[in-house]
Amino acid sequence: MATGRVMVIACGAIAREVLRIRDMNGWDHVEVQCLPAGLHNTPQAIPKAVSDKIEQVRNQADTLFVAYADCGTAGALDRVLEPLNIERLPGAHCYEFFAGSEAFGDLTDEQPGSFYLTDFLVRHFERLVIQGLGLDRHPELAGQYFGNYRRVVHLAQDGSRSLRRQAAGHAKRLGLDFDYRQLGDGPLAAVLTPVLENAGPATDNGPSASLEKTP
Incomplete structure (x- = not known):
């Protein structure tokens, strides 16, 4: 039975904001795992790093979401995500x-x-x-x-x-x-909310798991 558990694969440079938005909204069904922020200095390495992380965690959640924009990958990140039907943050960069x-x-x-x-x-x-x-x-x-x-x-x-x-x-x-x-967290929260909130458990039985933050 699906639990509605969501795994967010996030850039380390936005981890603080993603976790803050998650906690403020009480999204206990959402776990966040981060990739090194320094990847932004080598954007050509982002698609493989994301792909490797997907392989590592894909069986740990019902839904995967990638908290990266294109981030200088010139479409290469989308070529990883689209065949897997995994969404990412919109836009060219953070x-x-x-x-x-x-x-x-x-x-x-x-x-x-x-x-x-x-x-x-x-x-x-x-x-x-x-x-x-x-x-x-x-x-x-x-x-x-x-x-x-x-x-x-x-x-x-x-x-x-x-x-x-x-x-x-x-x-x-x-x-x-x-x-x-x-700016606050409003614009980012507006993008995350439809994906993360709607993917939550359909019942009122509480969170499916106690999820640990990833700094």
């Missing part, structure tokens, strides 16, 4: 589903030369941006990477003043203007 597609389009139209930071990227800017691009070893390359950008846009989820200050500091370090947009 900035789009954090902001909402329409709002993100407006941001892009407003200033095409925008470099976006989520809360996760603000926290891990040194490792994922500076070290990830090799700017700690070759700071002279900053102009090549960021010369066409005009501003840093912090797409904020939790509204932390500390994160806002850090993001402003990152913009200053890159020599770019700074723009702050408080």
